[in-house]
Amino acid sequence: MKDRIKVAVIGCGNIGCGAHIPAYMASDKADIKYFCDIIPEKADACVKKYGCGTAVYDYKQILDDPELDAVSVCTHNDMHSVISIDFMRHGKDVLCEKPAARILSEALEMESVSYETGRILSIGVCNRYSNAVNHIKKLIDDGVLGEVFHVYASFRAYRSIPGLGGDFTNKAVSGGGALIDWGVHYLDLVEYVCGDPKPLTVSGEAFSKLGVDMKNYVYTRMWSEDTKDLSGVYDVDDSVTGLIRTTGPVITFNGAWAQNIGEEGTFIDFMGDKGGIRHDYLGGFTLYTVKDGMLCTTKPDFVKNDLHRDEVLDFVECVCKGERNRNDIKNAVLTSKIMQAVYDSSETHSEVRIH
Numbered sequence: 001m002k003d004r005i006k007v008a009v010i011g012c013g014n015i016g017c018g019a020h021i022p023a024y025m026a027s028d029k030a031d032i033k034y035f036c037d038i039i040p041e042k043a044d045a046c047v048k049k050y051g052c053g054t055a056v057y058d059y060k061q062i063l064d065d066p067e068l069d070a071v072s073v074c075t076h077n078d079m080h081s082v083i084s085i086d087f088m089r090h091g092k093d094v095l096c097e098k099p100a101a102r103i104l105s106e107a108l109e110m111e112s113v114s115y116e117t118g119r120i121l122s123i124g125v126c127n128r129y130s131n132a133v134n135h136i137k138k139l140i141d142d143g144v145l146g147e148v149f150h151v152y153a154s155f156r157a158y159r160s161i162p163g164l165g166g167d168f169t170n171k172a173v174s175g176g177g178a179l180i181d182w183g184v185h186y187l188d189l190v191e192y193v194c195g196d197p198k199p200l201t202v203s204g205e206a207f208s209k210l211g212v213d214m215k216n217y218v219y220t221r222m223w224s225e226d227t228k229d230l231s232g233v234y235d236v237d238d239s240v241t242g243l244i245r246t247t248g249p250v251i252t253f254n255g256a257w258a259q260n261i262g263e264e265g266t267f268i269d270f271m272g273d274k275g276g277i278r279h280d281y282l283g284g285f286t287l288y289t290v291k292d293g294m295l296c297t298t299k300p301d302f303v304k305n306d307l308h309r310d311e312v313l314d315f316v317e318c319v320c321k322g323e324r325n326r327n328d329i330k331n332a333v334l335t336s337k338i339m340q341a342v343y344d345s346s347e348t349h350s351e352v353r354i355h
């Protein structure tokens, strides 16, 4: 058991600076020793802003530092497995952003190195730390919904592709589009709430329709616009649908970074034989039950928390104790299996059986 740990943040971009660094700064058990980014100004700016740590521009320079206990990997998806595996092989624990990796084989390698080296590998599926999600999980565990037989996830936006032609829309970098970027959070949340059931069969279709003609793509707002590069690549899914049979409920989903329907929908419906819950993603939830011959609709109120912060603080605790947590790679691999099967199913237009 350690009282304090030294950490490094690899990738000082949106999520590194917006979530991981502030959380480590707020922790009374972690000190940031290194800020690392291949763009030197980004690492330098962090040292200046936070008044601590050293800027490094190549993560390999710090692999052998015996003082370093753990790292956050906040780079784009193509480097998740490479960097995480390097640090684990050098005796460091890792919190790697979602998705674990671009393809299943990378995620499986990360899992096997984590268990072979005994290093903690947590994946940034932060909804596992949401108070709303944990209240829903408890209601389901307590049997309030009865048997949850079907879960439907909707992660649909109007026209909202991130950074056309940048890292998000280049399959070689990202591994995929709406499914791997947004769907990963929804599928992981469903897996967590339902007790991490094993996926059995998957049928899916992924469409790349609206963004392919990048120059003529019309939109009113685009997140990650600063990475837009109209001379770049667009070869990922901008919408996706699927059906997953599991050892628990059947999961169905519709997702879209971009669709020609103006109404957006970001929610998850948990449907049981005694009750149901609609979870407004990143928000609260509504519980539908039957009591004494009456239909009851309840909108519980509770404290909303900062998921990213609580995720990082729990990672620090786990590194101090040397224990794995609920974001362990073993659980994240289930979602990787599902997403890989959706893409495979889409390519062959047939159902995929997961072993």
Ligand SMILES: NC(=O)c1ccc[n+]([C@@H]2O[C@H](COP(=O)([O-])OP(=O)(O)OC[C@H]3O[C@@H](n4cnc5c(N)ncnc54)[C@H](O)[C@@H]3O)[C@@H](O)[C@H]2O)c1
Pocket (backbone or CB within 6 Å): 010, 011, 012, 013, 014, 015, 016, 036, 037, 038, 039, 042, 057, 058, 059, 074, 075, 076, 077, 079, 097, 098, 099, 124, 125, 126, 181
């Ligand atoms: N958990 C969440 O809700 C959430 C939210 C946003 C992003 N993310 C994930 O975080 C990751 C990063 O996304 P982002 O939006 O912060 O991207 P970003 O482009 O803003 O930041 C990535 C940073 O990594 C740096 N980088 C790239 N290769 C590097 C290397 N080899 N060594 C060191 N630094 C390197 C880049 O220069 C950049 O500054 C993605 O995997 C994304 O899916 C997760």
